[in-house]
Amino acid sequence: MKDIDSYERSVAQADEALRLMVEQRCPPTPRNYAIWFTYAGGDNPTLVEAVDRAVAQAGTLTEDDASRIHDLFLAPRTDEQEMRELSVQLKGEMDGVLDMIEAARGRATDYGRELGNMSAELDGADDFSSVRAIVTTLVTATREMEQYNSELKQHLQVSRAQISELNRSLETALIESRTDPLTGITNRKGFHEKLDRLALESAQDGDGELCLLLGDIDHFKKFNDSYGHQTGDQVLKLVASCITTVVGEHGIAARFGGEEFAVLLPDTTLEQAVAIANRIRKTLMSKRLIRKSTGRELGFITMSWGVARHRAGEDPEALICRADACLYTAKRGGRNRVRSETDPETANRRAA
Numbered sequence: 404m405k406d407i408d409s410y411e412r413s414v415a416q417a418d419e420a421l422r423l424m425v426e427q428r429c430p431p432t433p434r435n436y437a438i439w440f441t442y443a444g445g446d447n448p449t450l451v452e453a454v455d456r457a458v459a460q461a462g463t464l465t466e467d468d469a470s471r472i473h474d475l476f477l478a479p480r481t482d483e484q485e486m487r488e489l490s491v492q493l494k495g496e497m498d499g500v501l502d503m504i505e506a507a508r509g510r511a512t513d514y515g516r517e518l519g520n521m522s523a524e525l526d527g528a529d530d531f532s533s534v535r536a537i538v539t540t541l542v543t544a545t546r547e548m549e550q551y552n553s554e555l556k557q558h559l560q561v562s563r564a565q566i567s568e569l570n571r572s573l574e575t576a577l578i579e580s581r582t583d584p585l586t587g588i589t590n591r592k593g594f595h596e597k598l599d600r601l602a603l604e605s606a607q608d609g610d611g612e613l614c615l616l617l618g619d620i621d622h623f624k625k626f627n628d629s630y631g632h633q634t635g636d637q638v639l640k641l642v643a644s645c646i647t648t649v650v651g652e653h654g655i656a657a658r659f660g661g662e663e664f665a666v667l668l669p670d671t672t673l674e675q676a677v678a679i680a681n682r683i684r685k686t687l688m689s690k691r692l693i694r695k696s697t698g699r700e701l702g703f704i705t706m707s708w709g710v711a712r713h714r715a716g717e718d719p720e721a722l723i724c725r726a727d728a729c730l731y732t733a734k735r736g737g738r739n740r741v742r743s744e745t746d747p748e749t750a751n752r753r754a755a
Contacts, residue, residue: 588643614713
């Protein structure tokens with residue numbers, strides 16, 4: 404009965420998603436369907452709020468808004484298949500070592516028992532030939548034990564080397580799984596893990612301040628279409644470099660998805676965070692883009708930023724949603740600007 408109820412709910416949710424897509428005149432792409440199916444289910448209130456806000460401002464869910472919302476709430480964080488495989492290999496090596504150690508313990512027990520038996524035989528021996536036979540047996544058993552220990556040592560050395568190599572590979576895979584391969588900064592998964600940790604630390608520390616900057620490169624799709632993805636990749640690298648230069652070790656820069664970036668700023672007030680966002684924006688504007696192959700000037704890149712402060716006991720996703728709302732206000736307000744949750748226009752949009 405439960406399976407039937409679940410099936411019927413899924414079908415109803417799918418029907419509602421298709422109805423909403425027709426109503427909003429959204430192209431029937433897998434990305435749009437995923438958004439509206441999740442929206443219809445109502446299980447992700449932050450996504451629902453983001454969709455409602457986008458539709459209220461534009462009258463429909465635009466392609467840019469759909470891409471942003473999908474990256475923000477539905478995109479998978481990472482594929483950890485490689486780490487799972489390495490973990491299985493590491494466990495296999497550790498199990499092998501434990502088996503060898505257990506076998507060595509059994510062998511040592513047998514050897515000790517054999518020594519005890521021969522000691523008893525020596526006590527009862529009454530002639531030289533009997534003693535000689537017992538000693539010969541003892542020497543043979545001792546040599547076999549020495550040979551076994553030597554082989555065990557070699558096996559353990561090999562296993563130790565293999566475990567060390569697997570540990571290094573696992574550490575590398577762990578770092579790579581949390582690093583954006585293009586820009587070299589933290590990726591979406593790494594960002595979420597650090598946000599969760601910092602939010603918990605902020606909650607535990609009553610006076611802790613934690614702010615989030617969410618930024619988006621203005622008109623990046625148009626730039627990509629005009630100059631090509633290779634040039635677009637160089638722009639993404641430039642943006643990441645500017646952010647890390649301004650933020651330094653004080654904050655955590657991340658590529659959140661596509662042309663969207665995030666910065667976590669612990670021990671930072673909202674006013675300080677707004678100033679940092681503006682510094683990033685101005686630093687990026689000072690960089691003139693020149694195509695090396697032709698020497699042609701491509702102008703400069705601008706970014707819009709939203710800034711929000713973590714509230715005590717708040718779910719991290721709610722912080723992301725509020726920063727995204729501020730970013731949305733900045734883009735709708737003309738782009739190339741910073742908007743925080745305390746700005747009147749942001750507050751008015753949220754109230755509406």
